[in-house]
Amino acid sequence: MDFYALQDSLQRGAHVGYSSDLVPIESRYAFLDKIGSGSYGDVWRTTRRNGSKDLYAVKRIDKRAAGTKGLRSVMGEVETMSLLSHPNIVKLEETYQDDAYLWIVMEYLPGDSLQHRLDRERVSEAEARRFVTQLLMAVEYIHDKGIVHRDLKPSNCLLSQNDLVVKISDFGLSVLAGNEQCLTTRCGTLHYMAPEILRDTHYGKPVDMWAMGVMAHVMFLGEYPFKGRTESALSREICRGYRPQDDNTHGSSSTAPKCPPLLQDFIHRLLTSDPHRRMTATEALKHPWVKAGMELSQQASLSTAHMSSASFSRLAERWRAAVLAVIAAQRLLYFYKVKRLDKLGYGDFPILRDHHYLVTGQYEPPGDSLNCSNMFHTRPMALLELVAMINTCTYLRHVDFSWNNIRSLSVIQAFLKVTMKHPSLRSIDLSHNPIPAVAGRALVRLARNPLSHVTTINVGDTGIRAETISQINSFLKEKLAPPALSHSSSVADLTSRSTSQSPGDSIFSSNSTAYGFRQKRGALQVVPRRSDGRNSRIPRLPPIARLPPVRHSDKTS
Numbered sequence: 001m002d003f004y005a006l007q008d009s010l011q012r013g014a015h016v017g018y019s020s021d022l023v024p025i026e027s028r029y030a031f032l033d034k035i036g037s038g039s040y041g042d043v044w045r046t047t048r049r050n051g052s053k054d055l056y057a058v059k060r061i062d063k064r065a066a067g068t069k070g071l072r073s074v075m076g077e078v079e080t081m082s083l084l085s086h087p088n089i090v091k092l093e094e095t096y097q098d099d100a101y102l103w104i105v106m107e108y109l110p111g112d113s114l115q116h117r118l119d120r121e122r123v124s125e126a127e128a129r130r131f132v133t134q135l136l137m138a139v140e141y142i143h144d145k146g147i148v149h150r151d152l153k154p155s156n157c158l159l160s161q162n163d164l165v166v167k168i169s170d171f172g173l174s175v176l177a178g179n180e181q182c183l184t185t186r187c188g189t190l191h192y193m194a195p196e197i198l199r200d201t202h203y204g205k206p207v208d209m210w211a212m213g214v215m216a217h218v219m220f221l222g223e224y225p226f227k228g229r230t231e232s233a234l235s236r237e238i239c240r241g242y243r244p245q246d247d248n249t250h251g252s253s254s255t256a257p258k259c260p261p262l263l264q265d266f267i268h269r270l271l272t273s274d275p276h277r278r279m280t281a282t283e284a285l286k287h288p289w290v291k292a293g294m295e296l297s298q299q300a301s302l303s304t305a306h307m308s309s310a311s312f313s314r315l316a317e318r319w320r321a322a323v324l325a326v327i328a329a330q331r332l333l334y335f336y337k338v339k340r341l342d343k344l345g346y347g348d349f350p351i352l353r354d355h356h357y358l359v360t361g362q363y364e365p366p367g368d369s370l371n372c373s374n375m376f377h378t379r380p381m382a383l384l385e386l387v388a389m390i391n392t393c394t395y396l397r398h399v400d401f402s403w404n405n406i407r408s409l410s411v412i413q414a415f416l417k418v419t420m421k422h423p424s425l426r427s428i429d430l431s432h433n434p435i436p437a438v439a440g441r442a443l444v445r446l447a448r449n450p451l452s453h454v455t456t457i458n459v460g461d462t463g464i465r466a467e468t469i470s471q472i473n474s475f476l477k478e479k480l481a482p483p484a485l486s487h488s489s490s491v492a493d494l495t496s497r498s499t500s501q502s503p504g505d506s507i508f509s510s511n512s513t514a515y516g517f518r519q520k521r522g523a524l525q526v527v528p529r530r531s532d533g534r535n536s537r538i539p540r541l542p543p544i545a546r547l548p549p550v551r552h553s554d555k556t557s
Contacts, residue, residue: 023096024096025058025096025098025105027049028049028050029046029047029048029056030048030049031044031045031046032044032046032047032055033045038059039070040062040065040070040074041059041060041061041062041065042060043058043059043060044057044058044060045058045108046105046108054108055108055110056093056106056107056108057106057108057109058103058104058106059103059104059106060101060102060103061074061102061103061104062100062101063100063101063102066102071102074102074104076175077171077172077174078092080147081106081171083147084141084142084145084147086138086141086142087165088134088135088137088138088166088167088168089138089141089168089169090106090109090158090168090169091107092104092105092106093105106169107167109158109159109160109161109167110160110161111159111160111161111162111163112159113156113157113158113159114131114154114155114157114158114166115153115154115155115157117154117159118154118218122219122257123219123220125220125263128216128263131219132212132216132219132290133290135152135157135166135168135212136284136290137281137285138168139208139209139212140281140282140285142174143208143280143281146176146177146178146179147171147174147175147177148175148176148177148183148204148205149168149171149173149208150174150175150183150187150188150207151170151173151187151189151211152168152211152212152215153189153191153192153211153214154215156168156169157169173187173188177204177205179204179205180204181202181203181204181275182202182204183202183203183204184200184201184202188211190231190235191214191224191226191234192211192214192215193207193211194206194207194211194238195238195239195241195273196275198235198239199239203275204275206275206278206280207275208281209270209278209279209280209281209284210270210271210278212270212281212284213225213242213266213267213269213270214271216263216266216267217267217271220257220259220263221259225242225271226238239273241271242267242268242271242272242273244259244264244268260289262287262288263289265287265288265289266284266289269284269287270284330359333358333359334355334358334359337358338353341353341385344382344385345379346379349375349376351372351375352382352386352389357389357392361392362392362393363389363390363392363393365393365396368396368398368424369397369398370390370396370398370399370400371400372399372401373400373401373402373403373404373429374402375404376404377403377404378405380405380406380407380408380411381408383411383415384410384411384414387411387415387418390415390418390422390425391418391422394423394424396422396424396425397424397425397426397427398425398427398428398429399425399427399428399429400428401415401428401430401433402429402430402431402433402458403431403432403433405433406430406434406435407434407435409436409438409439412430412435412442413439413442415428416443416445419446419452419454420445420446420449420451420452421451421452422452422453423453424453425454426454426456427454427455427456427458428456428458429458430457430458430462431459431461431462432460432461432462433461433462434462435459435462435463435464437463437464437465439463439464440464440465440468440469440472441468443459443464443472444468444472447471447472447473447475447476447479448475448478454476455476455479456476457476459472
């Protein structure tokens with residue numbers, strides 16, 4: 001997917017008169033028929049002109065109609081979809097542009113949307129369970145990547161042929177939020193909005209799980225769990241909270257089927273007003289109602305295990321074909337990613353073309369030390385690609401980025417963000433680089449962070465100020481030094497021990513007591529005062545190595 005072409009088009013805006021030097025989409029795709037329309041354009045069913053019979057959905061965006069704001073929205077959606085690859089998420093293939101339009105090529109699904117399927121007829125419990133399980137797996141995947149969809153609903157879910165597979169589409173409102181409850185924008189579809197959105201409080205991933213609860217209710221019962229004549233009335237009902245079907249407080253239709261107990265509990269645990277008590281996608285996949293469907297599938301698989309030898313032979317042939325298809329897919333994936341590196345101008349770096357990483361997403365260098373000194377001197381921005389690789393390796397202990405002409409703050413920030421949480425990295429070398437002085441603050445934060453395992457940072461001959469380097473070294477020394485005595489109970493115990501022993505060995509017993517009672521504390525954590533109210537400071541014992549040597553006269557006395 002040529003995401004950088006789309007990014008370039010956003011920077012140009014919708015100015016008329018631009019002469020595109022890119023390959024026109026009509027030369028590669030044959031447009032068959034129009035299958036839908038949206039705010040800024042329409043959607044076409046297409047096929048490649050290379051003779052392939054595969055079908056694709058192409059969304060055509062009118063640049064002038066979308067404007068800068070609309071293009072930014074499209075940009076966000078494409079950027080999000082370019083990060084995702086899951087069997088229950090519509091796949092983004094590539095993008096094109098010309099003077100007037102953006103063209104977004106996506107996977108084509110011959111079925112209707114899930115909303116059209118529900119409009120035709122109510123689904124059975126087994127079908128609802130199948131749809132919900134697939135959607136939960138997709139939601140779990142996007143949540144693991146820190147993405148919140150914010151507009152999950154049946155009309156944004158597409159079905160494959162025969163309605164066997166459901167896939168999430170339309171990531172126009174999705175946003176990268178990590179694990180924080182940091183979002184405040186009110187957006188989405190009212191019937192599927194969580195209470196925290198309507199209350200204008202901070203929210204995060206749990207809003208998607210609320211929407212999943214509403215969808216499960218609509219799939220099986222054929223109606224919304226909350227009703228209101230006006231938007232304000234509906235908002236009040238949602239904020240009031242969900243009441244199970246047995247309460248008969250939502251005006252359920254007499255023709256609606258009775259909700260099975262396990263499904264009722266599943267919906268109730270998703271439509272919990274408190275987002276902290278709401279099930280996550282992982283927890284929902286472990287719910288008894290979902291697991292019951294998986295057990296039924298396993299039983300069905302076991303019942304068909306007794307097959308004839310001819311059937312087994314056909315199955316073995318299919319398996320062989322599937323393995324060959326996987327190998328071919330890996331090769332295509334590798335060449336696709338290498339082509340992307342070539343477009344960025346980074347294809348000349350062998351370390352970035354690592355086959356195992358490009359295919360599996362896991363970087364496994366031969367040792368625990370990575371020496372890249374002077375390797376990226378001509379293209380320091382290529383280090384961003386290597387940083388992403390380092391993030392996937394769990395056993396690296398030393399990384400050398402010296403003499404790489406690093407002057408971009410974004411490269412330093414990306415590297416330090418990975419280093420901060422890396423499980424094994426102990427030493428980094430950034431020396432002999434024109435690193436800006438402002439990067440010193442981030443290096444200080446890394447040095448003082450107790451969660452970081454880094455104990456050696458080399459920033460010699462850089463733009464970092466001398467006083468900042470002193471701070472970094474000071475914090476690193478504190479990490480390596482044994483913690484000081486910090487608890488009043490330790491002092492009391494130490495005093496009792498020292499008074500009960502002879503003067504000759506009181507020093508050693510006191511020192512061992514201090515180590516027995518030491519506690520981990522942050523660099524800026526205040527030492528608690530004694531509980532007896534006295535204003536005296538807690539005594540600290542010097543390390544044995546710093547005690548003055550015993551004089552000969554003291555021994556004789």
